[in-house]
Amino acid sequence: MTSKVYQLFEYVYLAMAAFAIYLVITEWDNDRNRAYLFLFFTVVAIFMFFFKRRFRKNIEKRRKGED
Numbered sequence: 001m002t003s004k005v006y007q008l009f010e011y012v013y014l015a016m017a018a019f020a021i022y023l024v025i026t027e028w029d030n031d032r033n034r035a036y037l038f039l040f041f042t043v044v045a046i047f048m049f050f051f052k053r054r055f056r057k058n059i060e061k062r063r064k065g066e067d
Helices: 002-027 032-066
Strands: none
Touching: 002 032
């Protein structure tokens, strides 16, 4: 069950990245500094997706090794 929760949060990071990309596109002409901020959030969210995914897979490997 905890693996499913970790996997859900991985995809929440991707959803946040998609939303931040939307905000970058809408804010690009209005406020360039704010668009850069959301671009930074996009990069962080994508990084967190891959980081959490690797972390979850390592935990799953350890659990399989214990069995």
